[in-house]
Amino acid sequence: MTMQAELKTLARGGVLRVAINTGNRALVQQEGNNLSGVSPALARRLAEEIGARMEPVIYSGAGKVFDDASLDKWDVGFLAIDPMRAEKIGFTQPYIVIEATYAVRTDAPFKDIEDVDAAGVKVLTSTGSAYDMHLTKSLKHAALERSGTPPESFEEFRAGRCDAVAGVRASLEGAFAGSPDIRILSGVLTSVRQAMVLPDTTDPRIAALNDFVGRAIEDGFVEAAQNA
Structure with a gap:
């Protein structure tokens, strides 16, 4: 079976x-029912190549995508490696590498990423995100707290929870742009390699x-989709 024929079997009933x-x-922007960004663009290209209709299954956080991998709710997805x-799931090569960092209070003493990992500091992260996994392994002194999806964690931070919140830089900028009491650190917490995935690690x-x-x-499709 050719690779193209194998890809066609990912769709069911077209x-x-x-x-x-x-x-x-950084990957997906949503306005009403309209999805734009590099991930939806790749999804549409794949569906077009195999002659299928792309049906988006919308999630508000990566952790929920991963949790549903064994529940037959999606055929292909996008997650950080x-x-x-x-x-549990199968990864392709990364199609993009994005940055995660912290948002902190404007009057907080933190200047660099490393300053946040200090005794008495509380860091908020989205449950099951790539940066949650990174922080779980890397934080030595600060206390890590978790909350739902990225937007949920951002809103809880805005309301006063914790001293810093982790997130993808583009998502943090979208959430806190124009907020006089919150600033985003310029350093990089971790670089996140984003890949396409199948819900079974043994899927050939x-x-x-x-x-x-x-x-x-x-062929330049990914770069064009990023800049569209």
Whole structure:
């Protein structure tokens, strides 16, 4: 079976269910029912290549996408590469690398990313996000607290919870732009490698999907979708 033929089997009855995480503004922007950004663009290209109708399955956080992987709710998705997740789902090569950082209070003493990891500091993160996993491993002194999706964690931080909130830079900028009492640190907490995924780590069709991602990178599609 050719790789193209293998990709066609991802759709059922002519429908390709694609998990779209709207919590990551670097990848997805949503206005009403309209989805734009590099992830929806890749999803549409894949559906078009295999002659299927793309049906978005909307999620507000990456953790929920991962949790539903074994529940037959989506056929293909987009998630940050992580060893723990790789025990359950299959990853392609990354199609984009994005930055995560912190938002802090304007009057907070933190100047650099490293300053946040101090005794007595409370850091808020979105449950199951790539930066949640990074912070779980890397924080030595600060206390880590978790809350739902990225937008939920941002709103709780705005309301006064914790001393810093982690997030994708684009999402933090979208949430706190124009907020006089909140600033975003310029440093990089972690670089997040985003990939397309299948909900089963043993699915052999990941090779065909990886080839699809490679072609989309090489022919300039991914870069064009980022800048659209």
